[in-house]
Amino acid sequence: MSDLKWKVLSSHYIHKGPWATLRSDECEMPDGKIVPDYYVLEYPNWANAVALTHDNKIIMVSQYRHAAGIVSLEIPGGVVEAGEEPIEGMKRELLEETGYAFDSVELISTIYANPSTANNKTFCYLALGGKKVQEQNLDEHEQLIVHEYSIAEIKQLLLDNKIPQALHCTGLFYALMKLGELKG
Template identity: 60%
Template sequence: MNNLDWETISSKYLVRAPWATLRVDTCRMPDGTVIPDYYVLEYPDWVNVIALTSDNQVILVRQYRHAAGEEVLELPGGVIEEGESIEEAARRELLEETGYEFEQIEFLSELYANPATATNKTHCFLATGGKKTSEQSLDRGEEIIIELVSLDELKDLVLKNKLGQALHTSGAFYALVKLGLLK
């Protein structure tokens, strides 16, 4: 097998901000070709969760997404904070966004958001046995409406392309397969 790895000759940061960092790299391909301006977005890793309540309702969140310019139906989730395990992040995000705590949480998948231009991964979990224990504790700039749907409704939303976030749709597919609802 040929080595397809690129060599990074130099990097220069153009933007360093809490939610996104943009750098431009100069790279050399294995055949010697130099790519002078390759832009890379550095984002923190994320988690998302297919969250099932104790009566098997799926917790979805609806929120406005400014870049898309519309409200989007998604899975609960968010950024993994420094020093936090991916499972801790999933549990924290669930509690903050939904007010639910879960008996079990199981890792499903790890996917790149866009490995051509972004460094981050999304880690997806299936949480079961959820019970409402508190009110939402949202970050500044978050407005989230909780929607409960059945597993059959989730399957229908996924198959009809009604979840607005590609990585959430992927996670939902993994969960539906794990639960025996898709083959």
């Protein structure tokens, strides 16, 4: 596998922003071919969670996603802040977005949204034993509606293609496997 890795000869930034940065790399492939402009999107890492309440309901949130122009049904999550461990970021996001705290939070997958163009990871957790302990504490530009679904309802939502965010479908898949809810 290491013989497939490209060597970065130079890099320069085209745009630096708080949520996304665009970089151009000049690379050399293992066979010596030069790739003069390979564009890389730098994003902060993300964390999300399949979060189950104490009575086994899965917490989902609905929110508007401007780039796609849709209201999206998703698992809770968000950006891991600079200097923050992913698990701490996830616990913070769960509390802020849903008002729930959890008995246990376990990493179930680490995935890349699109490793061909973006460098960030998404850490997906399984959170169990959720109890509502406060009201939502949303960021300035967040408007979320919290929902609770049974595991059977989540499976049907997935079958009906009602959960459009690919990373969240992946997290649900890993969680349902971990919970023994999918046939192996």
